[in-house]
Amino acid sequence: MQKLYFRYGAVSSAKTLNLLAVAHQYERQGKHVRVLKPTLDTRYGVREVVSRAGLERTADITLDAATTLSAEAFTGVDCVLVDEAQFLTEFVVDQLRELTRTADVAVIAYGLRADFRGRLFEGSRRLLEVADSIEEIKTTCAECNAKAVFNLKLVNGRPVTGGPAVEVGGDELYRGVCYAHWHDAVNDADV
Numbered sequence: 001m002q003k004l005y006f007r008y009g010a011v012s013s014a015k016t017l018n019l020l021a022v023a024h025q026y027e028r029q030g031k032h033v034r035v036l037k038p039t040l041d042t043r044y045g046v047r048e049v050v051s052r053a054g055l056e057r058t059a060d061i062t063l064d065a066a067t068t069l070s071a072e073a074f075t076g077v078d079c080v081l082v083d084e085a086q087f088l089t090e091f092v093v094d095q096l097r098e099l100t101r102t103a104d105v106a107v108i109a110y111g112l113r114a115d116f117r118g119r120l121f122e123g124s125r126r127l128l129e130v131a132d133s134i135e136e137i138k139t140t141c142a143e144c145n146a147k148a149v150f151n152l153k154l155v156n157g158r159p160v161t162g163g164p165a166v167e168v169g170g171d172e173l174y175r176g177v178c179y180a181h182w183h184d185a186v187n188d189a190d191v
Contacts, residue, residue, distance in 0.1 A: 009137030010176030088123030
């Protein structure tokens with residue numbers, strides 16, 4: 001039986017770049033991959049998986065809250081790579097977990113651990129509960145050289161603590177920061 005991996009990191013930690021590099025490496029070896037992403041992430045288009053470094057690829061499958069994944073759809077696939085896994089539902093994560101058994105395929109999910117309030121996303125929570133391997137993709141704070149572990153939400157350049165927990169955006173909306181900078185910003189934030 002193959003494994004389910006959860007690779008998480010703060011905003012701008014090169015999660016998608018890592019996913020695209022893993023896909024490239026598998027394919028260089030003549031292996032078959034499927035790239036999946038949530039339909040919720042439409043920043044670059046419905047099917048596009050794009051890194052901040054400019055690399056991109058079209059997703060093979062898009063996932064919504066009720067997507068059903070069958071083992072037969074992954075016959076001959078060596079690895080399933082999932083971008084923005086924090087946006088998945090528990091229902092979809094459980095199916096990815098099951099694919100490692102029924103389709104005997106490795107699944108590597110990439111995403112944020114927590115939202116800008118420091119609370120786990122549904123998909124991330126479930127991945128932390130059921131993954132065989134949990135790996136942090138590290139990056140430094142946007143304000144200093146400490147390790148970034150929190151995601152700071154900015155509106156008009158100012159930190160906020162209110163609004164929807166799920167709001168798709170990039171560098172214009174989120175910044176990866178260390179605890180000290182997150183704490184200070186949250187305490188000074190506009191609600």
